[in-house]
Each structure stands twice: as structure tokens, then as C-alpha cells.
Amino acid sequence: KPPAPRPHRELSADYYSKKCPQLETLVGSVTSQRFKEVPISAPATIRLFFHDCFVEGCDGSILIETKKGSKKLAEREAYENKELREEGFDSIIKAKALVESHCPSLVSCSDILAIAARDFIHLAGGPYYQVKKGRWDGKRSTAKNVPPNIPRSNSTVDQLIKLFASKGLTVEELVVLSGSHTIGFAHCKNFLGRLYDYKGTKRPDPSLDQRLLKELRMSCPFSGGSSGVVLPLDATTPFVFDNGYFTGLGTNMGLLGSDQALFLDPRTKPIALEMARDKQKFLKAFGDAMDKMGSIGVKRGKRHGEIRTDCRVFL
Numbered sequence: 001k002p003p004a005p006r007p008h009r010e011l012s013a014d015y016y017s018k019k020c021p022q023l024e025t026l027v028g029s030v031t032s033q034r035f036k037e038v039p040i041s042a043p044a045t046i047r048l049f050f051h052d053c054f055v056e057g058c059d060g061s062i063l064i065e066t067k068k069g070s071k072k073l074a075e076r077e078a079y080e081n082k083e084l085r086e087e088g089f090d091s092i093i094k095a096k097a098l099v100e101s102h103c104p105s106l107v108s109c110s111d112i113l114a115i116a117a118r119d120f121i122h123l124a125g126g127p128y129y130q131v132k133k134g135r136w137d138g139k140r141s142t143a144k145n146v147p148p149n150i151p152r153s154n155s156t157v158d159q160l161i162k163l164f165a166s167k168g169l170t171v172e173e174l175v176v177l178s179g180s181h182t183i184g185f186a187h188c189k190n191f192l193g194r195l196y197d198y199k200g201t202k203r204p205d206p207s208l209d210q211r212l213l214k215e216l217r218m219s220c221p222f223s224g225g226s227s228g229v230v231l232p233l234d235a236t237t238p239f240v241f242d243n244g245y246f247t248g249l250g251t252n253m254g255l256l257g258s259d260q261a262l263f264l265d266p267r268t269k270p271i272a273l274e275m276a277r278d279k280q281k282f283l284k285a286f287g288d289a290m291d292k293m294g295s296i297g298v299k300r301g302k303r304h305g306e307i308r309t310d311c312r313v314f315l
């Protein structure tokens with residue numbers, strides 16, 4: 001019998017057990033300290049991981065900085081990535097520095113990002129799941145690749161389902177992963193249309209709670225507001241990783257149009273209802289879905305990948 005071909009795209013939980021056995025402890029010391037000192041690092045890093053995996057796969061392409069004076073903009077510079085918080089990038093840079101000091105040139109930035117995202121989910125009260133590892137860092141990061149791969153706050157359910165399907169994710173996984181919006185914040189411009197001129201009606205979105213509408217309008221005036229204002233995606237518990245996002249959708253408290261839409265479409269509503277009803281079920285499903293998202297477009301080997309030493313620059 002010929003030897004089984006070496007699986008190229010498969011990740012494993014014990015990938016670094018010989019090369020760098022203390023890896024998760026090292027990353028964990030950085031994430032737990034960051035969570036205490038800069039708790040906003042949690043939503044920042046989770047979103048960073050999502051935006052990495054959806055563009056070129058989970059390969060650390062989001063971490064690359066545009067070369068000084070270069071006209072070829074890296075992914076970070078794309079409009080869709082402008083609001084990724086610095087706190088997420090900083091957490092990965094710090095974790096990478098500690099890992100490099102113990103296991104030089106052995107651990108990819110993409111694996112560190114996957115571990116850090118899991119840590120922050122757990123620290124915020126979410127599930128703890130095993131992170132499979134063995135990702136190599138990608139050799140491309142281009143702003144132009146970003147727009148077709150990152151959903152927008154006014155994407156329709158149809159568009160969301162198609163985009164997630166193109167990444168191998170199901171409708172259930174779309175709904176469950178959107179549950180990440182149980183922590184973190186959004187800028188006014190991402191929901192302003194819902195407050196003043198919903199789909200060109202000059203009226204607010206009817207699927208938005210009246211009291212919440214008043215509050216949102218106060219923080220986010222139609223014009224002349226400060227571009228720095230952010231409001232919680234989950235109005236009830238913006239720092240706790242629970243199913244508050246889904247119970248909120250049930251009372252018309254979704255902040256983004258794309259969030260509330262999940263509760264209006266017959267394909268996604270039953271799933272959102274189930275997650276609102278059963279917190280444990282959500283947490284378990286979320287861990288499973290993150291594992292799957294973390295395996296999108298994974299690269300292995302020198303042809304397509306590298307192990308960066310500085311996550312911001314190609315080798």
C-alpha cells in the first residue's frame with residue numbers, strides 16, 4: 001500500500017508540542033494581562049481574527065503593514081479594515097514578541113492570532129475550545145482583495161449567506177458567529193442610515209426599538225456628530241460573552257442592520273431564536289464555529305507560506 005499523502009491543509013492541536021510546548025502558556029500570559037489592563041483588546045482581537053480568515057484565509061495577512069512610500073496598500077489600509085482597533089494588533093505584537101523570545105522563528109503569526117482570539121473569548125465569559133494549529137503566514141496582503149470578502153453593516157441576509165457559503169460556512173454558522181457581536185462597539189456611521197433615512201424612506205428603520213432609537217439619535221446626530229463615538233453592539237452586556245446579543249435581537253435592539261436582519265429572515269430567525277433561548281447551546285456552537293472559521297484557506301509549507309518573525313512585515 002502506498003504511503004498516505006501527507007495532509008497539507010490539516011491543523012492539529014499538538015502541532016507545537018515538540019517545537020514549542022509552552023506556546024499557549026506564553027500567549028495566555030499576554031492575553032490575560034491585556035484583558036485586565038485593556039479589556040477592549042478582547043473584541044478588537046476577535047474581530048481581527050475574523051477579518052484575517054475571510055481575506056486570503058487565516059494566514060496573518062491582516063497584520064502586514066504597508067511599506068513606507070509604497071503605493072501597494074496592505075489589507076489593513078482597506079476601508080473595511082479602518083476601524084479595526086489598534087488594541088487588537090498590539091495584543092498580537094506583544095504575544096509574538098514573548099513567543100519569539102522563547103521559540104524563535106517557530107510559531108506563525110496566524111497561529112498566535114487564533115490562540116489569542118480564543119483566549120479573549122474565554123476571558124470575556126465565552127467558551128474555551130482547543131485551537132488547532134499549523135497555519136503558515138501568507139505572502140500576500142492587498143487592500144484590493146478586502147471589499148468582496150468582508151460583509152457590511154447593511155448587507156442583506158442573502159448576501160451574508162452567500163459570502164459565508166463561499167468560505168465553507170453554513171447558515172447556522174453565520175448566525176452563531178454573528179453572536180460575536182455580544183461584545184464590542186460600532187461607530188455611528190455603521191448604523192446612521194437606520195436612525196434617519198432607512199433605505200431612502202427618510203424614516204427610521206421600523207425594526208428598531210423606539211426607546212433605543214431615541215438614545216442612539218442623541219449619541220449620533222444626523223450630521224456634525226463626532227466620528228469617534230461608538231455604541232455597544234449588545235446594549236445589555238457589551239463586555240460579557242453571553243447570548244445577550246440574541247435576546248436583544250428578539251426585542252428589536254440589534255444595532256446593525258445586518259444583525260437585526262438575521263431576526264427577520266425565515267432562514268436565520270429560528271437559529272437566532274434558539275441561541276436566545278439556550279445560552280449553553282450558543283456557547284458550544286460558537287466554539288465549534290470558530291474552530292471551522294479558523295481553518296479557512298489555511299496554508300502549509302514554504303511554497304505558499306512563511307513563519308514571520310515580525311508579524312507586520314514579510315520575511
Ligand code: HEM
Nearest residue numbers: 043044046047050083151152153177180184185186187258
Ligand atoms: C455577519 C456579518 C458581519 C458584519 C456585517 C459585521 C460588521 C461589523 C461592524 C460594522 C462592526 C462595527 C465596527 C466599528 O464601527 O468599529 C463590527 C464589530 C465587531 N465584529 Fe462584526 N460583523 C460581522 C460578523 C462578525 C464575525 C463573524 C465576527 C467574529 C467571529 C465579528 C466580530 C466583531 C467584533 C468582536 C466586533 C466589535 C469590535 C470592537 O469593539 O472593536 N463580526 N462588525
Ligand SMILES: [Ca+2]
Nearest residue numbers: 052055057061
Ligand atoms: Ca488572511
Ligand SMILES: [Ca+2]
Nearest residue numbers: 182237240244
Ligand atoms: Ca453580551
